Amino acid sequence: MTVLFPQAQPLAGFTGGLMIGVAAAIMLLGVGRIAGVSGMVARAAGLAGSGPGRGIAMAFIVGLPLGAFLTGLVTGGVEAHYPASAWTLIIAGLLVGYGVRLGSGCTSGHGVCGISRLSRRSMLATALFMGSGFATVALMRLGGLP
Amino acid sequence: MKRILVALVSGVIFGAGLAWSGMADPHRVRSFLDLFGDWDPTLGFVMIGAIIPMAFAWRVRQRMERPLADGSFDLPGATRIDARLAAGAVIFGIGWGIGGLCPGPGIAGLAIVPADAALFTSTMLAGMALHRYTSGPRWAKEKK
Numbered sequence: 675m676t677v678l679f680p681q682a683q684p685l686a687g688f689t690g691g692l693m694i695g696v697a698a699a700i701m702l703l704g705v706g707r708i709a710g711v712s713g714m715v716a717r718a719a720g721l722a723g724s725g726p727g728r729g730i731a732m733a734f735i736v737g738l739p740l741g742a743f744l745t746g747l748v749t750g751g752v753e754a755h756y757p758a759s760a761w762t763l764i765i766a767g768l769l770v771g772y773g774v775r776l777g778s779g780c781t782s783g784h785g786v787c788g789i790s791r792l793s794r795r796s797m798l799a800t801a802l803f804m805g806s807g808f809a810t811v812a813l814m815r816l817g818g819l820p
Numbered sequence: 821m822k823r824i825l826v827a828l829v830s831g832v833i834f835g836a837g838l839a840w841s842g843m844a845d846p847h848r849v850r851s852f853l854d855l856f857g858d859w860d861p862t863l864g865f866v867m868i869g870a871i872i873p874m875a876f877a878w879r880v881r882q883r884m885e886r887p888l889a890d891g892s893f894d895l896p897g898a899t900r901i902d903a904r905l906a907a908g909a910v911i912f913g914i915g916w917g918i919g920g921l922c923p924g925p926g927i928a929g930l931a932i933v934p935a936d937a938a939l940f941t942s943t944m945l946a947g948m949a950l951h952r953y954t955s956g957p958r959w960a961k962e963k964k
């Protein structure tokens with residue numbers, strides 16, 4: 675794997691994935707909710723008509739950067755290379771925000787929680803957003819965009 | 821109070837998992853989506869790792885009458901596959917491909933690259949608000 679794809683981090687990816695799955699399981703078995711980040715964000719921001727109690731949503735959302743921060747303390751810093759252009763972030767943010775609400779979920783809600791529940795809806799949504807992500811990057815590459 | 825604490829713990833572990841797995845790095849996520857470049861399969865390992873505990877959790881859930889720290893389960897029950905689901909997923913995928921960011925890493929990133937993550941997160945909220953105020957009443961009606 676490391677020979678074929680030198681930049682891949684399969685072990686860190688898998689163990690980090692396990693942590694994400696355990697976190698989602700705590701949410702499901704602890705408070706009976708889906709750990710879907712987009713739904714929680716919308717709920718915490720008052721942009722969703724339904725969903726978990728606002729306190730639950732806010733606590734979960736506050737936990738995300740806290741967990742990333744703590745990981746940085748342990749590992750001596752978390753790598754994150756963001757797109758150089760502010761416009762890239764702005765356009766990406768708008769599309770992601772609108773899309774996840776229209777499609778009722780994102781990578782965590784549909785991808786992790788839905789697929790593991792064998793929800794056909796979530797499997798289709800995940801196939802579509804992955805396909806559209808692959809196509810978008812391919813088209814940007816074709817158009818010479820970074 | 822117990823519920824809030826459980827949600828906070830879940831969020832912390834979730835955020836730590838994102839950072840540990842490399843998924844808080846938009847470049848790494850985008851490299852997964854870049855089939856014609858230096859493809860990086862890491863995101864696939866993250867998905868597999870995350871789905872395993874959740875697959876168990878769904879089985880455990882079937883034997884539980886109510887969650888450990890709350891009165892009842894409140895889970896999405898929609899099964900219909902419609903244009904809204906498909907269009908939303910495609911639009912999200914375009915944004916994900918452009919920036920390499922989805923909601924979780926965007927928010928976790930506030931602790932790593934605050935200014936950039938805040939710009940992404942705030943425009944993401946604007947996108948959510950746009951959806952809320954352009955399609956709110958219609959969907960509310962359809963739900964009944």
